[in-house]
Amino acid sequence: MTGSMAMVVAATLAGAPAAAQQGAAQTVEPLVPASGAVLEVSAEGRTTRVPDLATIRAGVVSQAATAAAALSDNAQRMARVLTALKRAGVADRDIATATVNLAPQYRYADNQPPAITGYQATNSVTIRFRDVARSGAILDALVAQGANQIDGPTLSIDKPDAALDEARTDAVKRARAKADIYAAAAGLRVVRVVSISEAGQDAGGGDPVRPMMMMRVRAEAAPTQIAPGEKDVTVTLSVRFLLQ
Template identity: 30%
Template sequence: MEQKQIDFSKRVFILTAIVVVGLIGLWTVQSINSLMGWFSSHTPREISVFAEGKATIVPDVALIRAGVTTEGKDIEIIVNENNTKMNAIIEMIKSLGVEAKDIQTTNYSLTQRYDYLETGRYFRGYTLNQEIAIKVRDFTKVGDVLEVSVSKGGNLIGSLQFTVDDMDKVKALALEDAITNAKQKAQSIAKASGLKLKKIINIYESGVTPYYGYSMGGGVAMDAKMESGIAVPQIEAGEQEITVSVTLTYRIK
């Protein structure tokens, strides 16, 4: 009789434990669901949109590289000859209306020249290179600058490159266009999905299409005597586009 009472007590204890564990499990599930619901209702909802903007670049500056190369065995002679020619080129360029601040010396180098033969190394003389970068703002003068760079003794004409002086201003216009496009895109998405846009919480500029200007040709060495009668070329700068990409992040409800 006593043994049966003990077995009955164990059964009651086990059933009670099962019920308690079940209740605890049920409470835990409900608590987790409630907690998830709370987080869901209190976590900010966001949407991000990506768009691009463009701005047309109309070059306002032409960059020209010109130079004089002189060779010889007497340093004093080649320095005087080289400087005389370069000074004449610079003065003529200034007479065309190019300001002194737009003419910059970019290279002045004197090097030794040797012939390398089986019997040894033999000194040939010196080479003096002097180069300038010219910024031409009046495109009607570009051809004239190229012509005098040769006719006054220059024998090195570098690339002709078109660019803009204030690139930041152009980028700002493209960025403004990108943001406008992104806002319109966000409004379209919100209208189609039934969402309501609140405020912009982040603006990320994800990329700018590189613009390095564009050039015509590379450096060409020439005989000034042969080329002194060259015709002045007609120069067309054209235009180009720059692209900026942005991502806008909105709070929504």
């Protein structure tokens, strides 16, 4: 290189921004390596937790000859239900109105238009019980105070983040074990992880108990019992490995 060209190159570099010089010096490894084989496997990791949250929908259904009477009776019954919930220690934040409905009831006869025979009012609330062991006793108290419609419970985990992290760790281990098996079968070895993506998760929400129940309480009725059991917390990962 001549002296004049060296000066031009030096001047150009000196005039270039520092960030540009740093960017030129950095190298970005491609997602798909130029050499070796890329293996993609999926794995589900899991752990278990005892549910600590029960969610139940409790409602009151009232029927009367007039809309006003149906609503009035329904409001009184629901007021007793809400009082029973608060007396049992359920916090306001754990009680939410789910549905309020008023509908006419009809009588149908051949060759005659439908005739209104009365009205049905429905009011239901969604309730979260943070003490699952007490939820059965609370349900019995609700029914005793006028609740005649129960849906649930759905048992879940209130704060599943730590359990999900355990499941993620388990999923990575399972994915690596799979990759080792495939690599050995192909006469290769696992060099490193190329990418990891989370395909799905289940935080142990579970399914509600079905069907909806219309409940009537007698003095000699056995108390309702709720058994929490255990819930699986799962995470599914898709992991790409470089094999050589």
